[in-house]
Amino acid sequence: MRLTLNIATLKFRLTVVVIGLVLLATSVLTFVSLYLAERQMRDVIGSQQVALLSSAAAYIDADLESRQTLLKTLREELGRSGGHPEGGLQAFLEAHATLRDEFFNVLVFDSTGTMLANMNDRRTNNTLNFGKRAYFTETVAAREGVISKPFKSALSGKPVILVTEPLYDEQGKLIFMLGGAIDLQRPRFFGQLEALGSGATGYLFMLTNAGTIIHHPDKERILQRVQDEAGGAVASTMAALGGFEGWIEGPTKRGVRALITYKRLRKTDWILGAVYPVDEAFTPLIDMRPTALLASVAVAALAGLAGWLAILRLLRPLGALRGHVAGIVDGSAGIEVFNVRGRDEFGELSRAFYTLSQQRRQAELKLEAQARTDILTGIDNRRMFEETFAAALGRAARGNTAIALAYLDIDHFKTINDTYGHKAGDEVLVEFARRLRAAVRSTDSVARLAGDEFVAIFEGLRDDVEPTILAEKILDMARTPFLAAGASLQVSTSVGIAVGRGNAAGAGDYLALADEALYAAKQAGRDRYAMRRLGTASKGTPQATRPQTATDNA
Numbered sequence: 001m002r003l004t005l006n007i008a009t010l011k012f013r014l015t016v017v018v019i020g021l022v023l024l025a026t027s028v029l030t031f032v033s034l035y036l037a038e039r040q041m042r043d044v045i046g047s048q049q050v051a052l053l054s055s056a057a058a059y060i061d062a063d064l065e066s067r068q069t070l071l072k073t074l075r076e077e078l079g080r081s082g083g084h085p086e087g088g089l090q091a092f093l094e095a096h097a098t099l100r101d102e103f104f105n106v107l108v109f110d111s112t113g114t115m116l117a118n119m120n121d122r123r124t125n126n127t128l129n130f131g132k133r134a135y136f137t138e139t140v141a142a143r144e145g146v147i148s149k150p151f152k153s154a155l156s157g158k159p160v161i162l163v164t165e166p167l168y169d170e171q172g173k174l175i176f177m178l179g180g181a182i183d184l185q186r187p188r189f190f191g192q193l194e195a196l197g198s199g200a201t202g203y204l205f206m207l208t209n210a211g212t213i214i215h216h217p218d219k220e221r222i223l224q225r226v227q228d229e230a231g232g233a234v235a236s237t238m239a240a241l242g243g244f245e246g247w248i249e250g251p252t253k254r255g256v257r258a259l260i261t262y263k264r265l266r267k268t269d270w271i272l273g274a275v276y277p278v279d280e281a282f283t284p285l286i287d288m289r290p291t292a293l294l295a296s297v298a299v300a301a302l303a304g305l306a307g308w309l310a311i312l313r314l315l316r317p318l319g320a321l322r323g324h325v326a327g328i329v330d331g332s333a334g335i336e337v338f339n340v341r342g343r344d345e346f347g348e349l350s351r352a353f354y355t356l357s358q359q360r361r362q363a364e365l366k367l368e369a370q371a372r373t374d375i376l377t378g379i380d381n382r383r384m385f386e387e388t389f390a391a392a393l394g395r396a397a398r399g400n401t402a403i404a405l406a407y408l409d410i411d412h413f414k415t416i417n418d419t420y421g422h423k424a425g426d427e428v429l430v431e432f433a434r435r436l437r438a439a440v441r442s443t444d445s446v447a448r449l450a451g452d453e454f455v456a457i458f459e460g461l462r463d464d465v466e467p468t469i470l471a472e473k474i475l476d477m478a479r480t481p482f483l484a485a486g487a488s489l490q491v492s493t494s495v496g497i498a499v500g501r502g503n504a505a506g507a508g509d510y511l512a513l514a515d516e517a518l519y520a521a522k523q524a525g526r527d528r529y530a531m532r533r534l535g536t537a538s539k540g541t542p543q544a545t546r547p548q549t550a551t552d553n554a
């Protein structure tokens with residue numbers, strides 16, 4: 001089977017439309033699904049980040065609290081010794097080596113802020129005074145331990161925070177103040193937090209509520225105020241400094257689009273933040289995109305194929321209809337092929353074609369009949385006569401039977417017209433035709449050739465007498481008065497008869513001979529017939545023949 005592609009066909013256009021719509025629908029559906037999935041996933045990831053950060057904040061709170069507790073235990077131990085531990089303060093500190101696990105340095109200040117002992121460098125003891133430092137004055141004012149703001153250590157130069165615990169005597173006078181320094185860059189403090197960063201490059205960071213960076217993977221930024229950095233703080237961080245907690249999608253300082261989550265620490269009111277780059281957060285979805293698109297294209301292709309097959313199936317009656325029309329055009333089919341039973345639109349269309357074709361056929365038949373009928377009298381006209389006579393001659397030739405042609409002309413018809421008018425003449429012609437039809441046998445044919453000239457064909461004649469009997473009948477029927485224009489008209493006719501047998505001669509010979517006989521009847525006085533017989537000619541060479549016999553009823 002040869003497959004040709006005709007883009008003008010309804011089938012092709014419907015297929016294109018179906019495939020296009022399916023492709024569009026699946027693409028839109030895929031994009032909308034992916035978009036909704038991304039939105040939902042972002043909400044889920046955001047909530048996860050909030051939960052993660054809450055746990056981390058609780059962990060830091062607990063961590064700072066445990067360090068404060070540790071320092072409190074140390075203070076109580078110092079208190080129990082009345083502020084005079086055995087071996088002195090320096091020895092007392094050094095005896096608690098485990099403090100190093102929690103603090104970068106532990107210091108003891110006197111009531112004025114002079115550092116009396118520290119774990120890192122005993123040479124600096126009694127040489128430095130920190131009485132004006134904020135953590136010292138704040139502790140004195142609060143009369144309890146505080147967690148300092150981050151600052152650069154005067155001893156180590158490292159960014160630290162200090163946890164303090166004051167020791168009072170029984171009179172409530174400050175004797176000593178313990179300070180535990182936490183190195184902000186030391187893994188011990190935020191080590192676990194760094195592991196909580198989401199994705200490959202996600203990370204956690206921490207700021208004070210004033211914007212000073214406490215923790216950040218970029219160590220250079222620690223102790224910087226985000227507001228003072230080049231370009232200022234990003235919008236989300238400004239919102240967090242303003243009190244926002246939760247997750248937000250926005251750019252980081254380095255311009256990476258990320259889900260950024262903020263959570264305040266209960267104990268210090270610091271801000272813990274988490275950055276999760278969007279690209280990494282949505283990696284599963286982004287990875288899924290080509291697969292989803294491929295799947296949607298595959299679905300569209302399958303649906304398109306199904307649509308195409310459905311269209312082929314549905315349009316099959318249309319193909320059949322087209323075939324029927326072509327069949328009728330080339331004559332290989334009749335209009336009956338349109339008379340189908342289908343109840344769909346194609347069935348209705350086919351039946352409408354059938355009805356239309358039937359009507360057309362009937363109109364054609366009517367036209368054909370009209371073309372062969374004499375309009376005035378309703379009997380056959382000359383054209384029909386020629387066909388009928390040719391067929392009759394054929395039958396006579398095949399059956400070798402006798403046949404006669406009677407040529408009639410109403411006598412003095414012109415006078416009727418002239419005397420009673422053309423209309424009356426018409427009435428006579430109509431009545432004459434009716435009587436002629438009635439006078440001859442049912443198997444005989446009659447026709448009006450022109451004006452007042454008529455013919456009658458007599459077939460299957462038994463003998464020579466029969467045409468003369470028929471001619472007499474015709475003469476008789478004409479003699480009965482005609483009613484026309486309110487008058488009774490006496491009419492007569494003359495008849496010329498040509499009789500032959502088998503294929504004796506052609507139609508023209510019969511007509512000529514009958515006309516000749518008619519002329520003879522007219523000459524003999526009218527209201528009579530004259531008969532002429534055609535001689536036989538050799539078969540296959542029809543020719544004009546001379547009459548052999550003549551019979552007149554004059």
Ligand SMILES: Nc1nc2c(ncn2[C@@H]2O[C@H](COP(=O)(O)OP(=O)(O)OP(=O)(O)O)[C@@H](O)[C@H]2O)c(=O)[nH]1
Binds near residue numbers: 415421422424
């Ligand atoms: N009313 C009427 N007259 C017609 C019609 N056709 C022809 N005629 C007339 O019929 C007449 C025929 O006259 P002819 O046959 O020549 O002469 P006639 O008067 O019959 O004389 P004869 O044939 O010699 O007896 C003419 O006057 C035509 O005008 C027609 O359809 N209706």
